Amino acid sequence: MTLPKTELHVHIEGTLEPELAFALAGRNRVDLPFPDVDALRAAYDFDDLQSFLDLYYATMAVLLTERDFTDLTVAYLERAAGQGLAHAEVFFDPQAHTSRGVDLAAVIDGISAGLEIGRERWGVSSALILCFLRNLPAESAMQTLEQAMSIRADAIDGVGLDSSEVGFPPSLFDAVFARAAQLGLRKVAHAGEEAPPAYILEALDVLGVERIDHGVQAVVDPALLSRLADERTPLTVCPLSNVRLRVVDDLAQHPLRAFLEAGVLVTVNSDDPAYFGGYVGDNYVAVRDALALTDAQLAHLARNGVEASWATAERKAELHAAIDAWESDGRPA
Numbered sequence: 001m002t003l004p005k006t007e008l009h010v011h012i013e014g015t016l017e018p019e020l021a022f023a024l025a026g027r028n029r030v031d032l033p034f035p036d037v038d039a040l041r042a043a044y045d046f047d048d049l050q051s052f053l054d055l056y057y058a059t060m061a062v063l064l065t066e067r068d069f070t071d072l073t074v075a076y077l078e079r080a081a082g083q084g085l086a087h088a089e090v091f092f093d094p095q096a097h098t099s100r101g102v103d104l105a106a107v108i109d110g111i112s113a114g115l116e117i118g119r120e121r122w123g124v125s126s127a128l129i130l131c132f133l134r135n136l137p138a139e140s141a142m143q144t145l146e147q148a149m150s151i152r153a154d155a156i157d158g159v160g161l162d163s164s165e166v167g168f169p170p171s172l173f174d175a176v177f178a179r180a181a182q183l184g185l186r187k188v189a190h191a192g193e194e195a196p197p198a199y200i201l202e203a204l205d206v207l208g209v210e211r212i213d214h215g216v217q218a219v220v221d222p223a224l225l226s227r228l229a230d231e232r233t234p235l236t237v238c239p240l241s242n243v244r245l246r247v248v249d250d251l252a253q254h255p256l257r258a259f260l261e262a263g264v265l266v267t268v269n270s271d272d273p274a275y276f277g278g279y280v281g282d283n284y285v286a287v288r289d290a291l292a293l294t295d296a297q298l299a300h301l302a303r304n305g306v307e308a309s310w311a312t313a314e315r316k317a318e319l320h321a322a323i324d325a326w327e328s329d330g331r332p333a
């Protein structure tokens with residue numbers, strides 16, 4: 001048995017492997033700006049967040065129908081379940097699809113159907129998080145929220161905030177997050193990936209989020225670290241993403257160890273696994289090797305994921321028991 005894992009930071013569009021992108025391009029008669037899979041994969045050499053986002057949005061052009069979104073979701077769950085994934089809270093970027101004329105109902109229904117297949121086939125419990133693109137106006141976010149909730153309120157568990165970070169502080173989305181809370185949704189936000197700790201503080205104090213996605217820049221602010229630890233605010237850290245987007249120089253320098261030592265409720269996740277060289281299990285193995293983590297520390301990270309998740313109390317108990325069993329057996333990551 002591999003270590004049972006949660007994944008709380010994965011963009012479903014970032015699980016689009018080049019092979020599936022070309023298969024969907026053929027099925028939908030869409031042209032990709034690359035001749036083949038190898039050429040597309042060769043373009044995965046990023047300087048920063050924006051250089052990644054440019055390619056991420058361009059490749060999404062192949063996602064058009066409900067079936068495409070189901071296929072994408074099932075492909076992700078199959079690969080991640082093979083690495084021990086037991087519970088996934090999945091982001092999607094509705095504005096990246098509606099801006100291309102794709103029907104929002106097809107997006108939500110397609111992903112939801114894929115998550116249901118994941119529950120049936122691999123026993124992966126899940127939640128769905130609607131993310132707003134922070135480089136677009138707050139009015140567009142508000143409109144997207146209202147539209148999504150009128151279509152499938154039952155399918156949406158929470159809201160998030162992603163895309164280009166620097167210059168787009170969380171407070172711009174104050175009213176949108178207040179409305180989300182009024183609608184009964186949970187709240188998370190990307191903060192402190194490339195931008196300074198002030199963005200993390202705004203996400204906490206202005207938007208009232210319960211988890212910070214990334215949050216790695218908190219490492220330079222000892223007062224913030226002790227606050228995060230005291231309040232048990234989860235950070236959804238994505239180690240391979242941080243290396244590929246040059247947020248950290250190399251994994252051996254990753255602040256994950258500092259977060260563990262400060263008692264922060266840190267979790268390990270994949271972000272955009274098709275682009276960053278690995279799924280959730282690959283991220284666990286990479287930090288184990290680079291930071292010389294013990295099995296006990298890996299189990300601790302997995303337990304943090306369970307605590308930070310939105311799984312039901314019953315499901316959390318099941319996951320904790322599975323992690324305990326893994327640890328007492330001393331099995332592979």
Ligand code: HPA
Pocket residue numbers: 011014049056162163164190193241271272
């Ligand atoms: N940061 C911000 N936006 C994103 C990311 C990320 O790492 N991945 C997909 N959208």
Ligand code: ZN
Pocket residue numbers: 009011162190213271
């Ligand atoms: Zn992300």
